[in-house]
Amino acid sequence: MNSEIKKEIEIITESAQRLMKLTQGNPALTKNIECLLTFVYILDFITPFPEK
Amino acid sequence: MSFWNPYLETLKREELNQIELTYFKKLFSYAKKNSLLYQEKLKGIEVESLKTLDDIKKIPLTDKEDLRRYQEIPPHPYGGILGVELEKVTTFRQTSGTTGKPVYVPETYESWQWRIEAWCHILYMAGFRPHHRVFLPFGYNVYVAFWEAHYAAEKLGCEVIPGGALDTKGRISKILEISATAMMCTPTYGLHIAEEADKLGIPPNTMGIERILCAGEPMPQATRKRLEELFSADVFDHIGGTEPCGWAGMCEAKEGLHIIEPFFLVEILDRERMEREVSEGETGVAVVTPLGRRSFPLIRFNTKDLVIKGKGHCSCGRTSQKIGEIVGRIDDLRKIRGVLFSPKTVEEVVRSSFKEISEYEIVVTREGTMDEITLKVELSYPPGEERERLIKRLGEALKTKTNLSFRISVEPSGSLPRYTLKASRFKDLRGVKNE
Numbered sequence: 001m002n003s004e005i006k007k008e009i010e011i012i013t014e015s016a017q018r019l020m021k022l023t024q025g026n027p028a029l030t031k032n033i034e035c036l037l038t039f040v041y042i043l044d045f046i047t048p049f050p051e052k
Numbered sequence: 053m054s055f056w057n058p059y060l061e062t063l064k065r066e067e068l069n070q071i072e073l074t075y076f077k078k079l080f081s082y083a084k085k086n087s088l089l090y091q092e093k094l095k096g097i098e099v100e101s102l103k104t105l106d107d108i109k110k111i112p113l114t115d116k117e118d119l120r121r122y123q124e125i126p127p128h129p130y131g132g133i134l135g136v137e138l139e140k141v142t143t144f145r146q147t148s149g150t151t152g153k154p155v156y157v158p159e160t161y162e163s164w165q166w167r168i169e170a171w172c173h174i175l176y177m178a179g180f181r182p183h184h185r186v187f188l189p190f191g192y193n194v195y196v197a198f199w200e201a202h203y204a205a206e207k208l209g210c211e212v213i214p215g216g217a218l219d220t221k222g223r224i225s226k227i228l229e230i231s232a233t234a235m236m237c238t239p240t241y242g243l244h245i246a247e248e249a250d251k252l253g254i255p256p257n258t259m260g261i262e263r264i265l266c267a268g269e270p271m272p273q274a275t276r277k278r279l280e281e282l283f284s285a286d287v288f289d290h291i292g293g294t295e296p297c298g299w300a301g302m303c304e305a306k307e308g309l310h311i312i313e314p315f316f317l318v319e320i321l322d323r324e325r326m327e328r329e330v331s332e333g334e335t336g337v338a339v340v341t342p343l344g345r346r347s348f349p350l351i352r353f354n355t356k357d358l359v360i361k362g363k364g365h366c367s368c369g370r371t372s373q374k375i376g377e378i379v380g381r382i383d384d385l386r387k388i389r390g391v392l393f394s395p396k397t398v399e400e401v402v403r404s405s406f407k408e409i410s411e412y413e414i415v416v417t418r419e420g421t422m423d424e425i426t427l428k429v430e431l432s433y434p435p436g437e438e439r440e441r442l443i444k445r446l447g448e449a450l451k452t453k454t455n456l457s458f459r460i461s462v463e464p465s466g467s468l469p470r471y472t473l474k475a476s477r478f479k480d481l482r483g484v485k486n487e
Contacts, residue, residue: 002059038162042169045344046057048071048314 002049009044016040056176060314061370068371071314073105075343080111083349088132089114089122090349105317108352113326113339115354116147119155119295129156135349136160145196147294148474151383157196157294163347164203167297170315170342171204174301177310177370178265178288180234182209187232187261189223189241191216196294197268201236210234220248227259235261238268239275240475246282247410257284265290267298269475270378270396274404276306291378296340296353300375308362309375317341318373319352320361323382326354330361335379356382358394386480388416388423391455395478398427401449408432408442411468418482426459430468 023029122132292298330336362374
């Protein structure tokens with residue numbers, strides 16, 4: 001299950017980073033994307049994937 | 053039993069060790085690059101040399117003095133402990149400064165949310181759920197106390213009521229007015245609310261509080277059970293601090309505290325040399341590394357909290373390492389007439405067998421070359437001969453538990469200090485000259 005979660009987290013991260021580039025100059029949008037990335041960081045932290 | 057994060061909370065020991073080592077190495081590299089404190093402290097140690105969790109023992113401990121020293125340099129006020137650019141800091145917290153200059157703790161939005169996520173574990177373990185209406189009878193301020201609790205309860209979906217800027221009577225009436233069902237407070241303040249409610253003719257067990265999480269002070273089992281009796285509520289403990297965050301909490305089995313793994317790597321080391329990991333049942337000092345906080349990287353922080361190492365399993369099904377019991381602060385341990393004394397022992401005696409004592413204070417003085425220890429007590433009842441018998445019984449119980457003879461002094465009702473945050477019922481006045 002975790003490998004699928006990790007894949008989705010990567011997709012959200014890449015998408016948020018793309019959004020960040022698109023929204024330069026709009027503090028409201030960039031701040032909300034920053035907040036999104038904060039929760040992505042936590043999501044990644046709480047779904048560690050131990051090596052087998 | 054249910055879990056906040058069923059995946060994390062049921063990982064096997066080997067898996068947790070592996071994850072914690074990976075996280076530790078990441079933090080190590082990050083700290084070495086971004087924190088002046090660790091650029092210097094970790095000099096000569098390479099991340100490649102950390103192959104097992106045992107290898108981290110070669111890294112020097114960090115203590116409060118290190119933090120104070122590195123805070124003296126720019127940027128003000130955090131100095132060399134900062135792990136991010138100053139402009140990324142969104143929240144200021146500070147320690148109470150009871151042992152010296154306060155430590156200023158920088159949090160970014162990310163690190164604060166990370167702390168809150170760890171705290172969600174503490175609350176969920178203690179049975180807090182979205183249907184709870186949680187009252188926080190505390191005036192929030194520059195200290196971290198109850199801020200994490202507030203936001204974590206909110207994140208869990210509870211309804212949170214900040215109860216600052218009210219006196220105790222006002223808080224009691226607010227609890228009743230809005231039908232609060234849960235509360236978070238220091239154990240001392242919980243007892244004070246019960247005492248005040250009683251004075252108002254409101255038995256605390258009719259207030260509707262069904263769950264209490266305590267913070268801010270060590271809470272002996274006897275105090276926890278006393279609070280449970282008074283409020284007819286389930287009462288839970290946790291341990292944490294401003295620098296390392298809240299790092300362990302009590303589950304509904306109420307047998308010790310679970311370390312919040314893998315948020316924190318916790319070592320429990322022998323207090324003589326601070327080198328050897330103690331065995332189950334042995335007392336040691338908790339050394340904590342928060343593994344995901346980047347605003348203020350902290351590696352092997354000596355909390356000076358004395359704890360008994362608990363089991364590695366629990367009837368609740370969580371697999372994290374447990375703390376059997378919190379013994380107290382190393383700073384509070386004193387030699388009195390050659391006997392090692394912890395103030396927590398007195399609290400255990402008072403709260404377990406002497407419900408007549410509504411408040412107390414321990415004072416140690418030196419008279420000539422002799423140490424004297426006095427227990428000042430306020431008694432809610434009884435008068436006369438019965439009181440004499442109670443004092444005799446108290447003296448005997450204290451002697452049995454501490455191996456010290458106490459002077460017992462009965463003080464007028466309401467004359468001893470009451471506390472809303474950290475109670476300070478122990479005063480060592482040896483070396484303090486009378487003017």
